[in-house]
Amino acid sequence: xxxxxxxxxxxxxxxxxxxxxxxxxxxxxxxxxxxxxxxxxxxxxxxxxxxxxxxxxxxxxxxxxxxxxxxxxxxxxxxxxxxxxxxxxxxxxxxxxxxxxxxxxxxxxxxxxxxxxxxxxxxxxxxxxxxxxxxxxxxxxxxxxxxxxxxxxxxxxxxxxxxxxxxxxxxxxxxxxxxxxxxxxxxxxxxxxxxxxxxxxxxxxxxx
Numbered sequence: 001x002x003x004x005x006x007x008x009x010x011x012x013x014x015x016x017x018x019x020x021x022x023x024x025x026x027x028x029x030x031x032x033x034x035x036x037x038x039x040x041x042x043x044x045x046x047x048x049x050x051x052x053x054x055x056x057x058x059x060x061x062x063x064x065x066x067x068x069x070x071x072x073x074x075x076x077x078x079x080x081x082x083x084x085x086x087x088x089x090x091x092x093x094x095x096x097x098x099x100x101x102x103x104x105x106x107x108x109x110x111x112x113x114x115x116x117x118x119x120x121x122x123x124x125x126x127x128x129x130x131x132x133x134x135x136x137x138x139x140x141x142x143x144x145x146x147x148x149x150x151x152x153x154x155x156x157x158x159x160x161x162x163x164x165x166x167x168x169x170x171x172x173x174x175x176x177x178x179x180x181x182x183x184x185x186x187x188x189x190x191x192x193x194x195x196x197x198x199x200x201x202x203x204x205x206x207x208x
Contacts, residue, residue: 008172011165020104021046021079028078031068040065045126052160055108056122058153069110069156077158079104084188091177100168100185107162114155120146122155
């Protein structure tokens with residue numbers, strides 16, 4: 001565990017790490033080429049094992065990061081939980097403004113490149129995971145589109161070798177103020193979404 005941030009902002013329970021990456025499965029993969037970072041964003045599915053577990057996903061073959069995912073390669077993976085500005089106005093005590101967040105840093109090693117059959121199976125498993133409890137859609141492994149799709153992507157498994165959770169949640173405040181910070185994180189994250197997405201869609205989405 002690193003010496004920063006302070007210990008009370010570093011998550012000690014691996015179960016909370018797993019719950020976060022399952023709840024927010026869009027990962028950031030980071031590798032390095034010629035001293036410059038190569039970065040990709042894609043969803044990963046967590047699978048438990050005897051160690052810290054594995055992350056399984058697939059990547060477009062045109063992505064320049066594909067050569068970095070050969071077996072044995074090292075990959076840094078980030079997951080982002082919710083975050084928000086915390087106004088001192090919410091507290092019962094005098095505080096300064098701050099920003100609360102949940103972030104996960106993982107060190108991983110590529111342990112397998114999936115075969116086409118393995119990739120088709122994983123696509124079904126990933127879709128089922130992302131569909132959640134309701135399972136409103138089921139991807140069939142025999143779908144002809146899946147058979148075509150696997151020729152354009154590379155599937156891979158990452159073994160988690162080390163982990164850190166950066167959970168800044170006002171742990172240094174009293175219990176009442178911690179609860180108020182929790183409510184701010186819950187409410188602020190949801191409240192800004194509608195206005196934000198309306199603005200983004202209006203500038204980036206072409207209406208049919």
